[in-house]
Amino acid sequence: MPTDTVDAPPALPAAVERPLRPIWIWLALIFTALCVIQGGHQLWRSAGLPTGLGRTGISWEQSCASTEFCPIIRIAPGSPAERAGLQPGDRLRPENPIDQWRGLWVGETRPYIQQTASGERPLILTADKATAFFFPQYIVSSLTLMLAGLMGGLVIARSQGRRALVLIGLAYASFAITGQWPRMWQSTGLWFVPFYVVLNVIYYGSPLLFLAGARALRKEVSGRDTLGIRLGFWGLVAVQGTTLAWQLHAEMTGRTGLFGENVFLAYALPVFIGYVLAAAVLAMAWRESAPEHRSRYGIMLVAIGCTFLAGVFDMGILLTGNDYLSLSPLLISWYVAFLAGTALFGYAILRHRVIDLGFAVNRTLVYGVLSTVLLFGFWFCEWGLEEIIPAETREANILISAGIAFVIFLTFHHVRDWVEKAIEHLFFRTWRDNDARLKRFLREAAFVTRPEALRDAAVAEFSRFGQGAAVAFYEVDADGMALIAGGSPDLPERLAVDAQVMVRLRAGREALQDDPALPEGAALALPTLYRNELTGAFLLSAKPDEAVWRPDEKALLAEAALRIGLDLHALAVEALKAEKARESQRADILAAELRQALAGRPAVA
Known part of the structure; x- marks a missing residue:
């Protein structure tokens, strides 16, 4: 399976505000790590592993x-x-x-x-x-939430300090927390109180972070942040903060609290209002964005809307008995909404680049994560079927259990292949088509008969593959390398024999990317080799849209450069053979003429 990733559509409008300082990014990542660790604790306990409690x-x-x-x-x-x-x-x-x-x-x-x-x-x-318990439902939900938390951390890490992206990443991380209760060592001794306070703030602060991120995104899109929205945001912060502080103080000191048995409803109402306001502000950002960006913003709006809906279902579960073990309609709805929101958010990032992460996604990693998720999903299905089938039936006929496992085993591979094809079509189709065109060119390049035509065609194809990047092809001569095909004002006409890039290419015999040895204007150097001897090189500039050269693109272009170099060498050998044949033919003609001339001369006495 290919290992790789692709070109970004036009970037979003530049951030209106000054980028956040690195210290805030690090603090946000620490916050995200805490949220993901909570999921790990829940996963550990739900798997029945020892806790020491x-x-x-x-x-x-x-x-x-x-x-x-x-x-x-x-x-x-x-x-x-x-x-x-x-x-x-x-x-x-x-x-x-x-x-x-x-x-x-x-x-x-x-x-x-x-x-x-x-x-x-x-x-x-x-x-x-304490008695250990095994809860596969909690294992699945913990893994699902941890995935969303990791996605939030990814957005934060690649946000380049954009306030909207950092806040949206924090919102996803806080939404992914598996509860407000400290777990394992956090729940003991002096650790309990600080962790309980912090986790409650995170748990109930998710809609506020979504609302703050929606405000920042709207400000990026249209420059608007109306007084009514600001008052609604800070009013909600005040209400939620006051309610939370009062209740936490009551719980720490053993009092009943302001709302008695209805305390959770008092928590849930501001949370619901926060989700509604955040969805409304995101809808405003979508409406006020440029027409060419609306479809991309619309995908993210639907994704975050599904996440909000999952939050509403979560509140419904808590209000109706906190039952996360039975497959109730609310729990199933929570799974569907949350997974749909996470999948659409990933689609918006990876395919439409609504949030430009500024780096290449590894296709193998995507498929690896996908296979793992499917594996857990099938394992959960097997567990569910065993729960549905009465225990007496399963114990009386072991063939039923074996049959379930066998059917799931056979089905898994077909479903995985189908899902991988769908993922390839949704996320990587442009990349696949781009790769296919380059590979088709390489197959046809072997049938080009003139070296100059092959050089020009290779330069044009590499430029097309790089979305218009400048490409220059050099061949080795006595003084270094000379420009033979392509070129750009930003790329040199010659490369000196001991230039740093020449030394690096001769020594390493591999492609260079973002290397200090590269000449100014070059982002990628691809050597052509014959018997490990450097015969030439392609220099490529950065892409016009400033998207990075992905690792898979670098590997594919490096292989293409080697094949082009071998084809050029083969053409040179054929040219030498043809020249030798012509020289041999001329020599034969001259020899024949000489013999004929000598035969016609009179003998000398």
Whole structure:
């Protein structure tokens, strides 16, 4: 499978504001890393891997304030709580209010106070090893969210300081966080409070970041950032910030909080408003953009709209029981909307370059990620089928399980091939067609009969392949290299025999890109070789649209230059053979004429 990537359409309008300083980019990347790490923690726990965390075995209503005596709902069998004689219905509270939320290590002790008929009595429980659980649903959702987080980090890393891109990347990273609860080591000891505060801010700040990114993008497109939008943004920040600060303070100190049991609804309403406002501002940016850019902005608008819709479904899941395990309509809708949003956002970046990442995408990497996602998807399908088929049936007939695995194995390869063809058509068709034209030229080049025609044709084809880049072809002579075909005012007429680029090409015998040895005006140098001896070189300038030469383009052009060099050498050898044949023929004619002349002379006595 080819390893590679292609040309960018016209770049977006230049950023109106000064680029952000590198320190802000690094901080944004650290923020993104934290979001992705949370997904990794969730993935680790959901796979049933060891965490070192302990348990007391007590379950109670989370809405119950930790300064009150809360009724125990459930006691885990064999847990420290059961061994201490606690039963469902007993009333208990932690001595330290924050311990109601905080995790603990195996062997760590935790003090409680139990309310009994005779009064209060202290109780100390020592945590034993927490039971590991395997949740394939959480594994799939964690991987899906981590993919979106990595995409956000990619946008930030290649944003070149553009405020809109950094904010959109941060929004995707924060949206990809797997929850506001600290996990594993973050949930223990003194780590819990700072991580709980930070993760809540990230979790509920996603719509605000989307709204901020939409405002910045609209300002780039039209220069507008109306007073009403600014007031709506800062008003939402104030409401969300105040609500969050009040509730977090209440939870840390063990109070009920301002909204009681309706606290999540108070969280969810500003989040929903934020998504609606962000979608509205993005729609304004699309409407106010230049007509030639609207289709590209429209794709990104639909992509982010699907992401918003996934956020709404997520809020619906949380409001209806926080059930992420059963395949409910809300959960299925969340998967569909989120995957559609992520896929469209990737399509907008890679195919239409709505956000110009300024670097080449490796085709093999894209297909590798795609195959991995498909593999996990089929594994999830296998698990789902085994869940649907009754256990007695599967245990009674092992052929059913084997049949499921075999059918999925056969189907996987066909689906993967079909999806890869679709991806090739959607993302890489222009690249593939460009490559195919160059390869067709190389096949036909072997049938060109004159060296000058082949040189001119190669220069023209390389220029076409590079979207109009200047191309010059040089051949070795006694003093270095002389320009034989093509050329440009920006490229030299001659290359001295010991010029740095000549030395580098003779020593390395490989293509040079963005190398200090390249002469001014050249972005790519492609050697032609015969028996490892340098016979010539192509120099190519940068592309007119300032798009980079991708690694696959460099490799393909380097191979093409070698083949052109060999074809030119073959033509030179054929020319020498023809010249030798002509010389031999002339020598034979002269010899015959000489013999005839000698035969006609009278003999000398």
